[in-house]
Amino acid sequence: MIQLKPITLFLLLLWASGLHGQTASVLGTILDENNEPIPNVNITAANLGTVSDESGNYVLELTADIPNTITFSHIGHSNVILENLILTTNETFEFNPVMKTGAIQIAGVDVSATGKKSIEGITTIPPEIVRKIPGTNAGVENILKLLPGVSFNNELSTQYNVRGGNFDENLVYVNGIEVYRSFLIRSAQQEGLSFVNSDMISDLQFSPGGFQAKYGDKLSSVLDITYKTPTSFELRADASLLGASGSLETISKNKKITTISGVRYRNNGLFLNSLQTQGNFNPRFFDVQSLLTYRFSEKFHLNFLRTFSINDYTNEPLTRQTNFGTLNDPRALLVYYQGRERNKFTNTLGALKADLFPNDHVKLEFIASTFHTQEQEFSDVIASYELGEVDTNLGSETLGEVVNPRGIGSQFNRARNQLDALIFNVSHNGKIAKNESVLEWGVKFTHEDINDRFRESEFIDSAGYIVRPPNSGLVNNEPEEPFTADILPFESVQAINDTKTNRLSGFLQYSKHTKLGEHDVYYNLGVRAQHWVLKGEVFEKNAQTVFSPRGQFSIKPNWERDMLFRLAIGSYQQPPFYRELRDSQGNINPNVEAQKSIHYVLGSEYSFTLWERPFTLISEAYYKDMTNVNPYTVEDVRIRYAAQNNATAYALGFDFRLTGAFVPGTQSWVSLGYLKTEENWDDRGNISRPTDQRLKFAVLFQDYVPSIPNVKLYLNLVYNTGVPGGSPNYADPYNFQNRLRDYRRADMGISYIFADEKNKHPKGHWLHRFKEFSVGFEIFNMFNNQNSITNTWVRDVDTQQQFAVPNYLTGRILNVKFGVRF
Template identity: 25%
Template sequence: MKKVIFKGLVLAFFCFQSYIFAQTPAKDSPIIVNRDFMGMTLELILKELAGLYELELDYDPRQLPKGLTSIKIYRNTPLNKVLEDLLAETNVQFFLNSKKITIRPRVVTVSRVGKNNEEKKGNGTDNIQNELIEVVNSYIELKPTRFNITINGVVKDRKSGETLPNVSVQVYGTNKGTVTNIDGNFTLFNVPSDTTTLLIRYLGYQTTAYKITPEDAKGKLLVEIEEMSMELGEVVVTAEKESNMMKMSENLSQVSISPAQVSTLPSIGEKDIFRALQMLPGVSGSNEASSGLYVRGGTPDQNLVLLDGFTVYYVDHFFGFFSAFNANAIKDVQLYKGGFEAKYGGRISSVVDLTGKNGNTKKYDIGVGLSALSANALVEIPMGKRASFLLAARRSYTDIIQSGLYDKLFSLYGSSNNNNPNPNAPPNRLFQTQPVFYFYDINAKLTYNLSNKDILSVSLYNGQDNLDNARQQNRGGFGGGFGGGGNINIQNKTKDLTYWGNNGASVKWGRTWSPKWYSNAVLAYSNYFSNRNRTSKVEITNADGTTRNFSTGLYEDNNVQDLSLRLDNEFKINQKNQLEFGTQLTHNAIRYLYTTNDTTTVFANDNQGTLASAYVQNRWSPTEKLSVKYGLRGTYYGLTKKTYIEPRVSASYQLTDKISLKAAWGQYYQFINRIVREDVTAGSRDFWLLANDQDVLISSATHYIGGISYENDNYLFSVETYRKDMTGLSEFTLRFNRASLIGDNNTNNQNFFKGTGYSQGVEFLAQRKVGNFTGWASYTLSEVIYNFPEISEKPFHALQDQTHEFKLVGSYNIGKWTLSGTWVYATGKPYTAPIGGYQITLLDGNTQSYVSVGDKNAFRLPNYHRLDLAFTYHFKIDKAKADAGITFFNVYNRVNVRYKEFEVIDNQVYETNVNLLGFTPNFFLNFKLR
């Protein structure tokens, strides 16, 4: 019996020894984990792992999330891989050796100011950044192993995994820095060591300090940052909140807008990127009837608007009250107000470059929104570990429910006879309509990471407005005058159908060949369409029963197609030189038809043209204070068989730590133009044509820009002055033709006129960047002068000219509330007015009214001003984010004039003001799962 007991004890001892050796490997052997963790916090899991393998655990409990983890099952998995998986979605990193697991924060971020931080206001953001670095270094004490190294990495949104473009990445303690490219990648040269700290700044996100480790520096860095609105963990340094709507770039005349944050600004309906851009200095803010941008005296067609690489030609929904871009589908917006670099071409005024969201790569997400006019929805779906899909859609329900707000808006832009009818007009000229109108847009994007170096994305867009303003009139009891004698009856059936919109698609392939060389290829298609069919069938019944029928009206059709192939390259030679070069091939096909009374063709054009472009530019930084970007763009245009050369240069010099001097000069050409068709009696319409250097000239502009800015931790003060000399301007009018003016009967079209012009001005900006109250004030003094010798004896102010414009934008955070407001004041715009009228009796007995027109744009509309307010409440439903609020447009109900209509009755000219929107409230509600 004793032998049996002894043998049993020996066997148990060897089994125990086997277990110990199985769980505690040799010093050089990896620890292998076979374990299940269910319903445990991360802290408990780490403690269990440390105890199981007899390792010391060094950590700060405040660094770890408190919630329960999902079910974790590990089989034959090395401990370092287990720790990587457990900590993958946290702000901490681990260091593992044979005796110890060390947990330290990877990044430290800036949160909102607290009451205990008020004494730091005088010291500003630099103190906050220093404190960030101190916190990081106190947690992670590492010895450098390499010096003066090159590092590369990618910046992503921590929550969604979305790559972020145009992020500022700076080496702490130096002036060395760069920005991420369109795929979020960056490269830095001559980094002091492999334990350096980086400062990461991006509009709408927490400023982040990232500590490099020697192990990190061997590969590609992954830097994840968090949105400003997100709640942070305990490891934070409290600081003042930076302005998160607008940021002036270090480059001259470049401005960034945060699409995620503009929702707090007042608007008629949903948050609107282009309405936010209109509040910037140098961009007209008084064009509430259009989302188009009038930048430094330019017109909307002179702006190059890009969405994921394809061109968008028309940016309006609902007669301009909404822009064509759904802010929920956009992650980055860059506005270049002038002096833009050689990589952009084909426009003479400005560039708006929008980058669409790729979609959440970590978890699915959904969002919905509602306002008094429209509804929107968003879906983001990760597809495996490498792909993501995003779908965003908006639609107005104005064809189903015609609210009071809809009636108020449409009364301004529906039948002109139904809005602001002339009180002096005969009663039989007035009639009522019940229009049917709706708009929609859809954004879809599929992104697939082919490898660690390749990313492929497919982006689609479709948006359209539809208006049916058909009506019927019956008028009877009139006397003679139509040749029938006695009373007559007139029946008028009017068909008035209008639709317009954009289609766009792009396929983009991005390739990182090496840390120094990146390529981006885009195949893009764009289509703008606009069609109006307004015809009336008139039946006249005389007293004797005889009838006569005739048709009147107009038909307009404008269609623009754009097919482009583009290749861009970035090659970082060294810290002082970054070379960019590329090519672009574009084919345009444009059709425009304008007919009246079914048979008379006023103007018809169907043309095609091809452009082949190439550019090269270099960013040269000979010193840490001076940066120069110079480049050259060349374009061969098939219609003229000529090559157009566009040299460009810009420079910035850091005079002191706070004062910068900037300047730019460049030559720009435009080969596709929006032609304004002047209609004196009822405003203006426009259409697109290809330039041929005959009827429609190739537009060109030379930019001269200079500026100075003073920026400290809390404020930015900036002054920029500019001048644009323009040639090749075109205008189309039916008032008269060239042959009647100058006896030229050889021109292809008698109604086109050619001119030159200039735009000049100065912009002042004062911005408060930090604190619970942020915002800016701007003032622009400018003039836009056109010279069309054939239609005006002297130069005249252009339609978009505004001498003075003053704008205030403010946002104030109180707990969960955000109060925001905007105020705009602008001098009135020019217009042309008739100074008399007369009538001619035609051969059939009818009369035709004519007007005698005064000098071109000799009159001015009344001055414009408007105050808008918004109140937004931010809250959560479980873990989902939501916000609700109300906006008040034109709070003090200012009567602003959009344009004037004129009508000749009995040889007298009657003037009617077509006014813009008065006081208008609206509500909104937005919900997002994550």
């Protein structure tokens, strides 16, 4: 195992160089009003310039880290002007102008060191950072967890909590299409791949709260992903010890048809073998996605998105020893397993989207999508365990072994869970933009058909005797009277649920950019509404309606300092989805109402120059007042709701992020966040919510060796204070408020770039055919911190007392990878 000392990291962080005069690139394809490429277009920026080729393609190098104005000019067409573009060194910005015969077109791209300056409170992250930054689950979620206010400490999971919410409260869109995740997954080991394929991303926007009415009915956040529109043929392939991925981009000769496809395979066996539970793991995850676009004309585009994924998780656990407790009272759990666990999750999504552009001011969208998931959890695992003290006597022959056992017993866990869900959506969105005003509207119909077979049981054995469930009402007078009652599980849940939900939702919002004296002002007012009808075979249908008004106000003062201030206030109501309706016994409560939250968000954005490079400091303070709360418990990534609106809650905090070119030619940031969130069940008093993670500190850092600039360093560091350790099953959380230890993790990647946009090779060279070629390695959890985010609850079979045994996460892992792009 590699030993990496802290001094090594310190030296790596000192690689920052003082290089100046670096460049960035703008590239794309120039088309006319008939969607035909325009050759020989003059593209100029200050004293720099180039011309487009026969296919309308161009590449222009700019001076980095300063404002640039680019002019596109051609005989017979009006100029296109791109203003105020600031790129970091070696950054590539894609811009595909359409040149018309009308008036001069000015495309103001108000860009700072971190990307688009956002008056809407939206964080924009360059896709290249998503693809390069190392992480156990590298991709979009890996980057989100480095933002303030976003947390989840299980590195094998792609789920995340935002500002005190759980991961059922986050909206995710891909090209305007809402995407869903599997229902039955209970362990991060079973999750596999994120829905979002990072190789296919062209734009990523994220809001942790206070978002606009157009984004939907969830309580916490929205992630808005846009997949690429290819401008040329491109083939990408990546491989590592964890799996492989590939993507293909194509475009027809007439530029009317484009396709982008991605395929991924992953096996997490490398990580699972570092866990304390030893066994035969076979976690296989596979998915394929494709987006096809056909441009019938400039005014009509048709898109088809198709995805298919399968997670096949097989586990035959063998042994486990976990040491826990304190120095004065060390304890250990020693477990021997028999049996196996087999889980399979198959998801498909198909979506058809039509984009209409009747004129320059109007855009209309029509979307139809179908999501289908088939899931099964089959498990039969017998765990014979010994719970006792640990021998810490250095001279003892039993050093480190369990002595003085407090409990010896076994548990038999059985699950036969099956779920089939079909979700159909049809929607229309419209937008009219004219004279600094934007009117947007949308309407959506959703049909959800859920068929759930829920069967779980747990038997507890003590010295050969099955422990009966509490309060069973049976009297055992052996040996005077024979005991002939049936063997009953200590805990058992059986339910068959078939539910259908029809939802009709819509929004209307108006945005305006105006002046207040010499200051720029933006405001947005909107409202959402949703009406839904829940039907089932064992209960009468139930109908409910909610309304959610929201507003935003931003002002950019005409000051010498580049400042922007934002205020957002809105109502966010989350109508219950299937899992929120199911209680501890698996039964559906049709009377569960929408959870409600009022968001108050006050933010600022300050852009400035430091070391002759651009930086931005983003700050936000927020408060969320929640009512009609449906409380829940968390075990790993499995959320179990009470299916009651019997709680109130609040969340408050502060988020700070400093981002910019700490090293010339790179973008890095430092995040700091404070959060406090509590809930009150049935007026019993406030307790910490399962997501109450008080302090968050994270660093995303990129660097290179000054003398060998092709050697790149990518680093992410995360420190989170501990969250409540949870409670067993549906136990009363008021009795379980102990916190887990703090979470510390550092992942590092080092790559050598043989070829990319800045390292082209002449014909005849073996690297000439590559647009990009890199080889490198990654060290995950390089300081080998022993982190935990959940507990295993083990009963002392004599007293029935439950002990919280930490589930430790992955240790230090070395991964080797390479990537090519043609």
